Amino acid sequence: MDRQWRYPPPRFSVHPGPRIEGETRMPSLDISRRVLLVGLAWNAAAGLSARLAPALAQAVAGDPLPSWNDGPPKRAIIEFVRITTDRSSPRFVPPEARIATFDQDGTLWVEHPMYTQVVYCFERVPSVVAQRPQLKNVEPFKTVLSGNREAMARLSMPDLEKVLAATLTGMPVETFEAEAKAWIASARHPRWNRPYVELVYQPMREVLRHLRDNGYKTYIVTGGGQDFVRAYAQDVYGIPPEQVVGTAGGVRYGYGKDGKPFLTKEPKLLLNDNNAGKPEGIHLLIGRQPTAAFGNSTGDRQMLEYAQAGDGARLSMLVLHDDPAREYAYGPARGLPDTRVGAFTAALDDEARSKGWAVISMKRDWKRVFAFE
Amino acid sequence: MDRQWRYPPPRFSVHPGPRIEGETRMPSLDISRRVLLVGLAWNAAAGLSARLAPALAQAVAGDPLPSWNDGPPKRAIIEFVRITTDRSSPRFVPPEARIATFDQDGTLWVEHPMYTQVVYCFERVPSVVAQRPQLKNVEPFKTVLSGNREAMARLSMPDLEKVLAATLTGMPVETFEAEAKAWIASARHPRWNRPYVELVYQPMREVLRHLRDNGYKTYIVTGGGQDFVRAYAQDVYGIPPEQVVGTAGGVRYGYGKDGKPFLTKEPKLLLNDNNAGKPEGIHLLIGRQPTAAFGNSTGDRQMLEYAQAGDGARLSMLVLHDDPAREYAYGPARGLPDTRVGAFTAALDDEARSKGWAVISMKRDWKRVFAFE
Numbered sequence: 001m002d003r004q005w006r007y008p009p010p011r012f013s014v015h016p017g018p019r020i021e022g023e024t025r026m027p028s029l030d031i032s033r034r035v036l037l038v039g040l041a042w043n044a045a046a047g048l049s050a051r052l053a054p055a056l057a058q059a060v061a062g063d064p065l066p067s068w069n070d071g072p073p074k075r076a077i078i079e080f081v082r083i084t085t086d087r088s089s090p091r092f093v094p095p096e097a098r099i100a101t102f103d104q105d106g107t108l109w110v111e112h113p114m115y116t117q118v119v120y121c122f123e124r125v126p127s128v129v130a131q132r133p134q135l136k137n138v139e140p141f142k143t144v145l146s147g148n149r150e151a152m153a154r155l156s157m158p159d160l161e162k163v164l165a166a167t168l169t170g171m172p173v174e175t176f177e178a179e180a181k182a183w184i185a186s187a188r189h190p191r192w193n194r195p196y197v198e199l200v201y202q203p204m205r206e207v208l209r210h211l212r213d214n215g216y217k218t219y220i221v222t223g224g225g226q227d228f229v230r231a232y233a234q235d236v237y238g239i240p241p242e243q244v245v246g247t248a249g250g251v252r253y254g255y256g257k258d259g260k261p262f263l264t265k266e267p268k269l270l271l272n273d274n275n276a277g278k279p280e281g282i283h284l285l286i287g288r289q290p291t292a293a294f295g296n297s298t299g300d301r302q303m304l305e306y307a308q309a310g311d312g313a314r315l316s317m318l319v320l321h322d323d324p325a326r327e328y329a330y331g332p333a334r335g336l337p338d339t340r341v342g343a344f345t346a347a348l349d350d351e352a353r354s355k356g357w358a359v360i361s362m363k364r365d366w367k368r369v370f371a372f373e
Numbered sequence: 374m375d376r377q378w379r380y381p382p383p384r385f386s387v388h389p390g391p392r393i394e395g396e397t398r399m400p401s402l403d404i405s406r407r408v409l410l411v412g413l414a415w416n417a418a419a420g421l422s423a424r425l426a427p428a429l430a431q432a433v434a435g436d437p438l439p440s441w442n443d444g445p446p447k448r449a450i451i452e453f454v455r456i457t458t459d460r461s462s463p464r465f466v467p468p469e470a471r472i473a474t475f476d477q478d479g480t481l482w483v484e485h486p487m488y489t490q491v492v493y494c495f496e497r498v499p500s501v502v503a504q505r506p507q508l509k510n511v512e513p514f515k516t517v518l519s520g521n522r523e524a525m526a527r528l529s530m531p532d533l534e535k536v537l538a539a540t541l542t543g544m545p546v547e548t549f550e551a552e553a554k555a556w557i558a559s560a561r562h563p564r565w566n567r568p569y570v571e572l573v574y575q576p577m578r579e580v581l582r583h584l585r586d587n588g589y590k591t592y593i594v595t596g597g598g599q600d601f602v603r604a605y606a607q608d609v610y611g612i613p614p615e616q617v618v619g620t621a622g623g624v625r626y627g628y629g630k631d632g633k634p635f636l637t638k639e640p641k642l643l644l645n646d647n648n649a650g651k652p653e654g655i656h657l658l659i660g661r662q663p664t665a666a667f668g669n670s671t672g673d674r675q676m677l678e679y680a681q682a683g684d685g686a687r688l689s690m691l692v693l694h695d696d697p698a699r700e701y702a703y704g705p706a707r708g709l710p711d712t713r714v715g716a717f718t719a720a721l722d723d724e725a726r727s728k729g730w731a732v733i734s735m736k737r738d739w740k741r742v743f744a745f746e
Binding site: 250 | 469546590599600603607613614615617621623624625626633634635636643644649652653656657658659660661675678679682
């Protein structure tokens with residue numbers, strides 16, 4: 001899995017040297033990169049070259065987005081990074097203001113046929129019922145225990161919330177984290193029969209890395225549970241817990257029998273990190289507007305608007321799922337099917353067009369979708 | 374003001390070279406520092422030496438805490454940093470887990486005779502009343518308008534909360550930030566007749582820098598308003614907004630007449646970042662236990678307990694205000710006066726003793742208190 005390469009260009013960044021051939025494809029070679037290369041050389045001498053060779057090779061090769069086909073979205077990303085990190089650019093963004101936010105489900109990894117976290121919650125129901133047998137014949141637990149996937153998919157939102165509350169709260173934070181980590185390491189997606197963590201979009205992984213290589217702090221801003229995504233975000237995306245903003249419940253501080261303090265997850269919603277909740281959550285956890293934002297559905301609309309509303313260069317992008325052969329196809333914009341999970345509506349498509357948000361066509365713009373292809 | 378020098382040692386940190394004389398005073402010279410020094414040399418060659426000379430001088434001089442007298446607290450900090458950053462140490466902490474949290478009022482800067490933010494709120498009352506004249510003859514606004522400082526200091530907590538709600542909410546986030554920045558740039562402390570931002574404790578500034586120089590992410594975890602402290606934390610402490618955890622209210626997403634989105638501060642409390650609220654806020658915003666925590670009052674007790682409860686090397690420290698000549702003296706532990714702002718109780722003192730938290734005596738341990746001395 002990717003490790004995070006976060007190298008905020010230091011404050012003493014200098015103007016890049018004379019322009020070199022092919023510079024538009026090679027991101028600005030500022031002092032941080034130079035220091036990095038010096039460091040790499042130093043480490044190579046120390047016998048660590050094997051471990052670092054891939055990163056070095058990528059830096060030298062010059063195409064930071066090899067899984068992307070040439071086209072407007074790829075060019076928009078590369079140009080955005082160039083103009084915001086080149087000190088001579090009028091749209092230069094100082095390192096400390098380089099914030100990029102990414103929706104997770106449908107933007108960084110597969111969200112069909114069901115959000116991964118919902119699968120997790122459904123699969124946890126039997127152990128919850130084992131501890132609280134009175135739930136066995138009560139809806140929605142009865143339906144979930146039946147194993148009827150179609151009936152489960154039809155559960156109402158209030159019913160789904162009951163399942164989430166029962167399976168995501170009431171235990172110490174550490175217990176939850178350990179269980180989520182164990183599950184994510186073993187659970188597999190029904191279509192590919194691979195761990196969910198292998199269903200990260202390789203092109204988006206490259207975007208994360210390219211931004212981080214250029215001093216951006218990358219954040220996940222997800223409607224999913226903050227604690228759930230934090231359990232694997234470092235390993236899967238190279239994003240540490242403090243850079244995951246998600247739907248969050250309260251925790252309660254208390255002491256165990258041994259006097260040791262711990263936090264218990266409470267069924268109290270603090271932040272519903274969807275729609276308007278995304279900019280609200282960004283304010284709470286980050287405290288400034290993102291310079292770049294990536295999403296794929298109506299739930300990301302406000303985050304993209306909020307990112308774009310800041311001064312200077314901004315990048316707002318949407319992933320369009322129009323590739324049923326390699327992944328899924330859903331809209332309902334552009335004649336694509338209307339599905340329950342993820343909604344790219346005609347109104348969102350119109351807003352993207354009118355505001356200049358680039359729409360990434362999975363089919364057209366991605367050379368490959370997954371790392372295992 | 375200090376700029377933030379955040380150099381997370383890269384993941385390819387290597388075992389430091391052979392031990393050198395005086396190493397106990399010179400923090401572990403790991404790869405990040407080496408890369409930094411190479412970078413400094415490179416920049417010196419580029420003609421930037423003047424700007425960087427102070428940082429270089431400090432790194433070379435070897436005492437990262439020059440404003441501290443030699444004694445157990447100073448030694449504890451230096452030893453903690455050494456054992457957690459030296460790869461050969463059994464208590465080595467990987468860079469991504471190096472989190473240090475600091476209370477602000479009374480720990481990083483002066484909190485007497487009144488929390489700076491409360492002064493700000495009182496001073497904002499006239500402009501709030503100008504916009505809402507019906508408040509003029511209503512308590513607690515009437516008392517605040519009277520200018521009677523003693524009466525203001527006697528306001529009950531519910532009354533104080535009314536003042537805070539009226540002065541800290543109801544406006545766009547950007548308006549609040551601009552007003553707070555303008556105020557903090559001009560307001561002066563009555564005793565020293567200096568800007569509040571000059572009343573940062575120089576020894577603690579050195580601790581922040583020493584930790585950051587060694588790959589720690591430094592956070593403020595304050596009972597004060599998150600948005601208020603964020604307005605100046607970068608300039609004053611070198612701490613970016615996303616590393617300030619504080620008492621936080623909700624914000625509401627909306628659109629201006631021009632269609633541009635903005636956030637409005639709401640009088641809805643999301644996080645009361647005091648006492649048990651500190652570890653709860655740390656979980657919400659950071660998502661992991663701090664490795665080191667610094668406080669000064671009973672409101673910091675749970676944060677220090679929580680930091681210490683993690684595995685491996687941990688550092689929990691308390692500042693004791695026992696220096697009426699250079700700053701203030703208040704307890705009520707150790708026979709010091711019992712004051713309304715900040716409480717270092719006998720119970721806290723006992724807990725510190727039993728758990729091995731170092732207590733920093735301002736009088737004994739700090740060679741100087743403020744940078745202007």
